Amino acid sequence: MNAPDPMIRITTQRQILLEELGKTKNHPTACELYDMVRKRLPRIGLGTVYRNLELMADTGIILKLEVGGSQKRFDAEIEPHYHIRCCRCGKVENIEVDIIQDIVQSAAKKTSYDIIGHHVEFSGECPDCQDGSSKI
Amino acid sequence: MNAPDPMIRITTQRQILLEELGKTKNHPTACELYDMVRKRLPRIGLGTVYRNLELMADTGIILKLEVGGSQKRFDAEIEPHYHIRCCRCGKVENIEVDIIQDIVQSAAKKTSYDIIGHHVEFSGECPDCQDGSSKI
DNA sequence: ACTATATTGCAAATCATCCGCATTGGCGAA
DNA sequence: TTCGCCAATGCGGATGATTTGCAATATAGT
Ligand SMILES: [Mn+2]
Ligand SMILES: [Mn+2]
Ligand SMILES: [Zn+2]
Ligand SMILES: [Zn+2]
Numbered sequence: 001m002n003a004p005d006p007m008i009r010i011t012t013q014r015q016i017l018l019e020e021l022g023k024t025k026n027h028p029t030a031c032e033l034y035d036m037v038r039k040r041l042p043r044i045g046l047g048t049v050y051r052n053l054e055l056m057a058d059t060g061i062i063l064k065l066e067v068g069g070s071q072k073r074f075d076a077e078i079e080p081h082y083h084i085r086c087c088r089c090g091k092v093e094n095i096e097v098d099i100i101q102d103i104v105q106s107a108a109k110k111t112s113y114d115i116i117g118h119h120v121e122f123s124g125e126c127p128d129c130q131d132g133s134s135k136i
Numbered sequence: 137m138n139a140p141d142p143m144i145r146i147t148t149q150r151q152i153l154l155e156e157l158g159k160t161k162n163h164p165t166a167c168e169l170y171d172m173v174r175k176r177l178p179r180i181g182l183g184t185v186y187r188n189l190e191l192m193a194d195t196g197i198i199l200k201l202e203v204g205g206s207q208k209r210f211d212a213e214i215e216p217h218y219h220i221r222c223c224r225c226g227k228v229e230n231i232e233v234d235i236i237q238d239i240v241q242s243a244a245k246k247t248s249y250d251i252i253g254h255h256v257e258f259s260g261e262c263p264d265c266q267d268g269s270s271k272i
Numbered sequence: 273a274c275t276a277t278a279t280t281g282c283a284a285a286t287c288a289t290c291c292g293c294a295t296t297g298g299c300g301a302a
Numbered sequence: 303t304t305c306g307c308c309a310a311t312g313c314g315g316a317t318g319a320t321t322t323g324c325a326a327t328a329t330a331g332t
Binding site for chain 3: 050054071072
């Protein structure tokens with residue numbers, strides 16, 4: 001009936017993008033990733049970075065984090081886990097808290113939505129920001 | 137040592153903004169609120185809306201929701217509660233799930249952050265979007 | 273009422289993200 | 303291998319959301 005899915009090619013920019021994302025635990029933004037990748041592929045375009053991150057997130061090989069702050073962040077770790085964000089510097093880190101399965105069940109009972117997922121985001125002051133908190 | 141805090145004035149635009157936000161349970165965006173308020177204050181500027189929402193959120197009399205999607209949303213209900221967002225239409229609603237206090241304690245043990253708060257956001261398909269899901 | 277200054281409306285600037293398009297480059301077929 | 307199709311890229315320019323600068327205005331203390 002409809003045309004076959006267009007093929008997805010393995011391009012250098014995709015490989016390197018994925019490699020660089022895999023190297024860090026910093027949940028980089030698209031721009032941060034752009035800077036990282038540019039050290040190896042100086043001519044890559046920012047649009048390519050956005051397009052491919054979007055594609056990979058849709059495919060499910062990476063995670064797009066819609067956390068607080070004005071920029072989206074990306075994560076190579078796709079196993080479910082939660083995050084904590086520093087309310088001062090905006091840094092996002094993993095937090096090793098057990099996934100709450102119960103909450104999805106009890107939420108399902110309380111809503112007529114068809115629940116697809118959930119995310120828990122803590123916020124607080126990171127150690128770095130605690131030190132100089134009153135300064136500046 | 138430093139100058140006293142500048143006074144905060146009760147302006148018409150602030151009063152009406154707060155009233156309009158209080159009237160709805162829809163977690164409006166700044167632009168949606170702008171449209172609502174403009175019916176009563178046609179000459180209000182969008183900048184004023186943004187500035188005051190920011191101010192009120194900082195003061196703690198309203199909540200700024202940093203949920204998924206590209207726009208921030210605002211909430212007059214400041215008692216802790218969780219939200220669910222429709223992954224199709226972007227609508228955000230409250231979800232009546234008990235606040236998980238335990239998770240904050242266990243998170244506190246797992247991190248060196250000074251935890252200030254947390255938020256749980258579910259995502260799923262709202263009833264409206266479930267119907268016509270395959271259409272269009 | 274008078275004044276000091278916090279706040280506004282407006283417009284222009286910024287920031288993140290997306291898009292159109294001519295050119296390039298994967299990769300399956302010959 | 304080479305060839306050719308068309309997915310993907312680099313570019314630069316749109317878009318949408320939010321912020322900011324500034325002269326004009328309005329609140330609140332005297
Ligand atoms: Mn992570
Ligand atoms: Mn709410
Ligand atoms: Zn920090
Ligand atoms: Zn919906």
